[in-house]
Amino acid sequence: MHYAINPIETSEADTVRYVIDAKDSKFTVRATAAGMLSAFAHSPLISIPDFEGEVRLNLAVLENSSLRMVIHSASLVATDVSSDKDREEINRRMHDEVLESDGFAEIVYECSRVSASKTGEAQYWAALQGELSLHGVTRNQVVSARVSVNGDSLRATGEFFIRQSDYEIKPVTAAGGAIRLKDELKFSFDISARKPG
Numbered sequence: 001m002h003y004a005i006n007p008i009e010t011s012e013a014d015t016v017r018y019v020i021d022a023k024d025s026k027f028t029v030r031a032t033a034a035g036m037l038s039a040f041a042h043s044p045l046i047s048i049p050d051f052e053g054e055v056r057l058n059l060a061v062l063e064n065s066s067l068r069m070v071i072h073s074a075s076l077v078a079t080d081v082s083s084d085k086d087r088e089e090i091n092r093r094m095h096d097e098v099l100e101s102d103g104f105a106e107i108v109y110e111c112s113r114v115s116a117s118k119t120g121e122a123q124y125w126a127a128l129q130g131e132l133s134l135h136g137v138t139r140n141q142v143v144s145a146r147v148s149v150n151g152d153s154l155r156a157t158g159e160f161f162i163r164q165s166d167y168e169i170k171p172v173t174a175a176g177g178a179i180r181l182k183d184e185l186k187f188s189f190d191i192s193a194r195k196p197g
Helices: 084-098
Strands: 015-020 026-034 045-047 051-058 066-072 106-120 123-134 137-150 153-163 179-194
Touching: 051 153, 106 137, 123 153
Parallel strands: none
Antiparallel strands: 015 051, 015 179, 026 045, 026 179, 051 066, 066 106, 106 123, 123 137, 137 153, 153 179
């Protein structure tokens, strides 16, 4: 069942605000090694522990829902690296060379255009047509999510991909270029949000 009701037929009373709970959420990025020596290289998993934001869910017309999320780039950290030395090196290069966290402290995703379908009791599929601001560049970014609403809480899960080059980020290389990280990054999320109060 697809919702397509004229936006003027709804009111603010139909909208419920949920605040993202980072502590009860999981958000990661997977970078994949490529190049001649990629079989010997690490494809790091990066954890995103520090973010905040809110969901405004319109219960009458899902298309009128919105999301704003802010990620604090300095918080990103490699999580599945066996060597402390390698972890420190990955984290240093990620913040100094890739994210340039000192100059670009926030990664922001804003969405006020949603396509949505109800898939079950309080279960939805949603495609968010938003804008991602990363490394000083803002681009359109579609994010698909499975959304479930349970009383005062909301949970959204899914994944999406971005190309670093779209955001003027140069992928990291090592071993004289024989090892490099692919341009494409995979983001996976399991986001929890709750009604404030």
